[in-house]
Amino acid sequence: MATKKSKSSNKSSKPKTSKPKTAAKSTEKTEIEAPINTTEETTTVTKVTSSKKESCFKGFFSRKYEDKESILTIFKDHKFYGALLGEVIGTMLIALLLFSILLMGIANVATYAFAIIAILIAVYAFSGACLNPLVTVGMMATRRMSVIRGVMYIIAEILGAWLGWLIFNAFHLAGGETAYDVPTMAAIAENGFWTVTLIELLGAAIIGFFFTRALSYKRSVFTFAAIVAGGMALAVVIGYVISAAFLGLNNNFIFNPAVAMMLQIFPTSGENFGEIIGGICQALSAYAIIPMVGGVIGFYLSDFTAKLSGKE
Numbered sequence: 001m002a003t004k005k006s007k008s009s010n011k012s013s014k015p016k017t018s019k020p021k022t023a024a025k026s027t028e029k030t031e032i033e034a035p036i037n038t039t040e041e042t043t044t045v046t047k048v049t050s051s052k053k054e055s056c057f058k059g060f061f062s063r064k065y066e067d068k069e070s071i072l073t074i075f076k077d078h079k080f081y082g083a084l085l086g087e088v089i090g091t092m093l094i095a096l097l098l099f100s101i102l103l104m105g106i107a108n109v110a111t112y113a114f115a116i117i118a119i120l121i122a123v124y125a126f127s128g129a130c131l132n133p134l135v136t137v138g139m140m141a142t143r144r145m146s147v148i149r150g151v152m153y154i155i156a157e158i159l160g161a162w163l164g165w166l167i168f169n170a171f172h173l174a175g176g177e178t179a180y181d182v183p184t185m186a187a188i189a190e191n192g193f194w195t196v197t198l199i200e201l202l203g204a205a206i207i208g209f210f211f212t213r214a215l216s217y218k219r220s221v222f223t224f225a226a227i228v229a230g231g232m233a234l235a236v237v238i239g240y241v242i243s244a245a246f247l248g249l250n251n252n253f254i255f256n257p258a259v260a261m262m263l264q265i266f267p268t269s270g271e272n273f274g275e276i277i278g279g280i281c282q283a284l285s286a287y288a289i290i291p292m293v294g295g296v297i298g299f300y301l302s303d304f305t306a307k308l309s310g311k312e
Contacts (some may be wrong), residue, residue: 034277056182060307070259071186080149085158087124088163093119094131095164095259102254102263109233116229117222124221131227133157133257133288135294138208141296142303144215157258165262196252199242199288203255204291208298210234216306260287 049113074080122128130136139145145153178200210231217223233257239253254260265287268278 009310060303061143064142065146065149069146069149074146074148083149084125084152084156085206086129087131088152088160090123090127090129090131091157091160091258092121092164092167094256095161095262096168098254098256098259099164099168109237112236113229113233117225117234119222120225120228124224126217127153129225131157131160132255132295133205134204134255135211137292138211138271138295138299142212142299154258158261161256161258161262164259175197193286197290199239199253200255200286200291201294201297203239203253204279204294204300205298206235206238207231208254208295209302210297210298211303216311233275254287257288257291259292301310 057165094116097119101112119131123129123131130139130153133154136145136150136157140147140150207228211228214224214227214231219229235255236253239255243252254263265283267283269275270276270279
């Protein structure tokens with residue numbers, strides 16, 4: 001009889017062990033179903049995040065230079081003084097080249113382009129080879145360069161253009177020649193202010209656009225220099241064709257405010273003081289302010305196109 005009770009007790013214990021199995025199965029089902037729900041949640045999250053990133057102009061006006069650079073820290077870095085010296089030397093060489101082209105005439109555009117490439121490669125490692133106030137202003141306007149660095153670059157570029165003018169004019173006067181009759185002031189008087197201004201605006205916008213595109217290839221110095229030189233050569237050719245073929249003038253363009261200030265664009269005589277001031281304002285606007293505006297237009301046009309195409 002004892003053995004029968006033990007069998008019955010064993011039989012009665014079997015259904016008790018079956019209940020945990022069903023519970024285990026139910027927990028396994030819930031564990032399997034849980035990842036399915038989480039994947040659905042992740043897909044919805046990715047859809048939300050992707051909808052937030054639809055704007056291609058996010059960060060268009062964001063700062064692109066180092067956050068630590070300020071007026072309190074920039075003068076403590078010895079690299080900054082090397083950059084200024086590089087701008088002086090590079091702009092001096094650019095000025096010598098432009099003086100030869102503007103005052104002697106364009107002999108060969110290919111030679112001009114190769115000379116620009118050589119100059120840019122030589123000074124690129126020092127300062128980034130802006131070498132033109134319209135490029136420096138474009139760098140500041142698009143927040144690729146701090147204001148304090150840009151202002152110091154412009155001062156260095158004007159100093160470099162002045163040194164280039166001293167060297168070029170010294171050799172010219174040593175040969176017994178008289179001073180050059182710069183055709184730029186005659187261009188404003190004969191063809192009007194806006195004719196000269198539009199030529200400067202177009203050439204400066206081309207240079208600014210090409211310089212911005214070259215920044216995308218700044219890891220390859222030769223590619224960067226080739227793109228910038230190509231843009232400058234294109235601007236010179238267009239300026240030469242417009243001024244010589246359409247207006248009948250001799251190289252009515254400069255495309256560099258620092259070099260323009262050395263070419264005696266400001267009048268020194270007039271019937272009265274108001275006429276002198278008016279001539280100075282016209283020359284400053286045509287050969288300095290308007291080219292800087294054109295450079296900014298070229299920079300923003302390049303950035304706008306890059307944002308739309310998704311290739312910054």
